[in-house]
Every structure is written in C-alpha cells, then in structure tokens.
Amino acid sequence: MAKDIGIDLGTASVLVFVKGKGIVLNEPSVVALDKNTGKLLKVGADAQAMLGRTPGNIIAIRPLREGVISDYDMTERMLKEFIHKVAGFSFFKPRVIICVPSGITEVEERAVIDAGIQAGARKVYLIEEPVAAAIGAGIDIAKPDGHMVVDIGGGTADIAVISLSGVVESASIKIAGDQLNEAVVKYMRRTYNLLVGERTAEEMKKQIGCVFPKDEEETMDVKGRCLLTGLPKVVTVSSTEMMDAFEEPVERIMEAIHSVLERTPPELVADISTNGIVMTGGGSLVSGFDKLVTARTGIHTVVAEDAISCVALGTGKSLDSLGAMQDGTMNLSRRKQMN
Structure with missing residues (x-):
C-alpha cells in the first residue's frame, strides 16, 4: 500500500512527512526551467542556488507567493517531483494532507487540491496552518x-x-519572512545606496536580524552594488539597524x-x-x-x-486521523476532501 503523506506547502520551503518515517524531505520551494523548451531542470535546493544567477534561457521561480499558488503549472510539477522523490514508483497512489494558510479563499483551496491530485495523490485533504502548527508544537x-x-x-x-x-x-x-527580507533590501538602498539581493538579505536576517534590543550589538559586513558608482561595495551593518529595517512589517x-x-x-x-x-x-x-x-x-x-518543522510535524500527526476526517467526525476547521 502507498504510504500516507503530509505536505507543508510553504512559500519558502516544502516539507514532506511520510507516515512511519517522519520528515523525509525539506527543500526550498523553487523551480528552475529552460524557457525555450519548457523543460524542468532542477527543483528545490539545486534550483534555489540558481536564483538571481541564471543565464537568459533559464529561469528560477518560486511558484508560491504569500502562502498561495501563483503559478499553478509549476506548483503541480514541483509537487510531482517531491511526491515521486519520497514515494518512488507505486501502483497505489498516496493519500495526501496539504497545509494551507487560514485566510485562504475557496478558489485558492481548489487550486491546492487540484495540484495535489494532478501531482499523483489519490485523495487530498486540507488542514489549516495554525492547527497543524499547534499539533506539531505538542x-x-x-x-x-x-x-x-x-x-x-x-x-x-x-x-x-x-x-x-x-x-x-x-x-x-x-x-512574513519574505517581507522582512524586502524590508532589509529597501533599508540598504535607502540608507547606504547599496543594492543587495534577496539571498544576502536572508543571510543578514539570520545572522544579525533582531526585533528586540540585543544584550550585545552584532555587526556584519555586507557586499552589494553601489547605486551611485555601479561598482561592488562593502558596508558594515549592525543589529540595531536591522531593528529599524524590520520596524514596519513587524x-x-x-x-x-x-x-x-x-x-x-x-x-x-x-x-x-x-x-x-x-x-x-x-x-x-x-x-x-x-x-x-x-x-x-x-x-x-x-x-x-x-x-520550522512544527507545521509539517502537525500535518504528519494528523495523518493518523485521516479515517476520522473521511467520516467527517473530526473538526479540522474547514476540512476539504476530494476524490
């Protein structure tokens, strides 16, 4: 029999939980494809390494934006790759629970269910992110x-x-996280006339980012392109400055x-x-x-x-309740199911 699968379909990363095995996959939700042929080149971590560094014929994209599917075709192909990676070849299609944000519309829900079915799931159930996160947090x-x-x-x-x-x-x-990165990019441009990429902003957020005054101030050397000269430039940024950068989204x-x-x-x-x-x-x-x-x-x-894994763990734990979800006895908020 095919194993039941829980998927945390996130904007930044996809985590896959297989019943009996735990979290077996944690990859960035990025897809790289050849623009000329439409061929899928890389998915996940390999594709993320290409973000912002591709030649003209290759594009690296994130098919999910702000928690929902922005590119249906790419999401379906990405899901297919990930499901195949964890389930391998099987005559039996797996039942899949996919995690969705609580503010999702019915149209967006439908898109997630359809993408799951097209990617090779026998049945797709949805669970709201906060519910899954709470279960995963114990x-x-x-x-x-x-x-x-x-x-x-x-x-x-x-x-x-x-x-x-x-x-x-x-x-x-x-x-959320993406908007914090954007806030850093804007802050660097405004304060230092320095253009930094999304990945650099992410590194800054992880290393020196803070939203509450730290006991000891930390600094980091940031490389980017000077907007005045067009040449590479290095500036030193402190954790206090990161607090200023994050102020609005926080x-x-x-x-x-x-x-x-x-x-x-x-x-x-x-x-x-x-x-x-x-x-x-x-x-x-x-x-x-x-x-x-x-x-x-x-x-x-x-x-x-x-x-980071809470939502995926909670989705995985709710796989045990699939029978109850089918019978309709389990109140998993706005549960959805489709044959």
Whole structure:
C-alpha cells in the first residue's frame, strides 16, 4: 500500500512527512526551467542556488507567493517531483494532507487540491496552518482550553486561537519572512545606496536580524552594488539597524496579534494568559520576537522547540486521523476532501 503523506506547502520551503518515517524531505520551494523548451531542470535546493544567477534561457521561480499558488503549472510539477522523490514508483497512489494558510479563499483551496491530485495523490485533504502548527508544537488541541499560535512562515503570518480542535478566531496576513527580507533590501538602498539581493538579505536576517534590543550589538559586513558608482561595495551593518529595517512589517504582525486577542471570547483570553502564546515557523526565529510579543501583550510567549518543522510535524500527526476526517467526525476547521 502507498504510504500516507503530509505536505507543508510553504512559500519558502516544502516539507514532506511520510507516515512511519517522519520528515523525509525539506527543500526550498523553487523551480528552475529552460524557457525555450519548457523543460524542468532542477527543483528545490539545486534550483534555489540558481536564483538571481541564471543565464537568459533559464529561469528560477518560486511558484508560491504569500502562502498561495501563483503559478499553478509549476506548483503541480514541483509537487510531482517531491511526491515521486519520497514515494518512488507505486501502483497505489498516496493519500495526501496539504497545509494551507487560514485566510485562504475557496478558489485558492481548489487550486491546492487540484495540484495535489494532478501531482499523483489519490485523495487530498486540507488542514489549516495554525492547527497543524499547534499539533506539531505538542499542544493538545482537543480540550476545551484556549491556545494561541502565531505561525510566521515565508509568505504569511497566521495567528489563531484554537480550542476543541477548531479555530475560534484567526487572522492571516501576507507579512512574513519574505517581507522582512524586502524590508532589509529597501533599508540598504535607502540608507547606504547599496543594492543587495534577496539571498544576502536572508543571510543578514539570520545572522544579525533582531526585533528586540540585543544584550550585545552584532555587526556584519555586507557586499552589494553601489547605486551611485555601479561598482561592488562593502558596508558594515549592525543589529540595531536591522531593528529599524524590520520596524514596519513587524508592527503589522503585532497589530494582527492584538486584533485577534481583541476578538477572542474572554474565557479563552483567560486561558491564553495562563497557557501563553506559542510561536512557530521560520520567521519566529528572528532574534527577540518572543520577547517583543511578551512585552507588547503581557502574555508569556515561547518559540516552539522545532519551530520550522512544527507545521509539517502537525500535518504528519494528523495523518493518523485521516479515517476520522473521511467520516467527517473530526473538526479540522474547514476540512476539504476530494476524490
């Protein structure tokens, strides 16, 4: 029999969980193809290495933008490659659970389901990201107890209050890791007249990025192209400057967290202040994010243990409940299924 598969279809990376094996694949969601022939050249890490470095006939693209499919054909081909990589050749098609942002529209849901079916799945089920993140972070979501999860991925930040296996209040905003990178690129251009690429911005975010004052300031030498001379130039950037660069997108995420808390029933807010807020996703690893949320909300906030893999782990754990999802007895928020 084909193994059931859980897929965290992220804007920045795709994680695949196979039942009985755990997470077997973690690759960037990037596809490289030959423009002239339409042939798929590379998928994942190999394709990411080509971003911004390709000759005219080769293009490296991200088929997902802001948490949803922006290039259907490429997403389908990428999924096919990844499913084939983990499942190999089998007469039996696998059942697949795919993770989607909580603010997704029905049209976007349909696109994800269709892409999964076309990529070789027998049946496709959808699970909302915050629910999967909560399960992956080890929260028992079945109890009548309020938990707040803030999942900051590559394309979207999903904030949700979960109780009794369902989403009570949520917000999904298209401000996350990618927008933090863009903010760094804009800051470097504005402050230093220096043009840096997306990958350099990502490195800066990981190494010296912070959203809350650090105990010790850190610096990093950044290489880029000077906009005045057109020549290569190196500047030294500090972690305090990164805080300034991140200010606008981080403020938007904080506003979304605040608005979800405002709309949450008082009993659940009381639960959240006891249980604390859990942060997941790669974006939550930016230094000081948990401290900032604690300072602004007054609620103890922690970053989940394996923040990047939480959504994939939760999707994988929910594979055990596929029978319940089929019977319709499991309230996995807006569950979808298609033959």
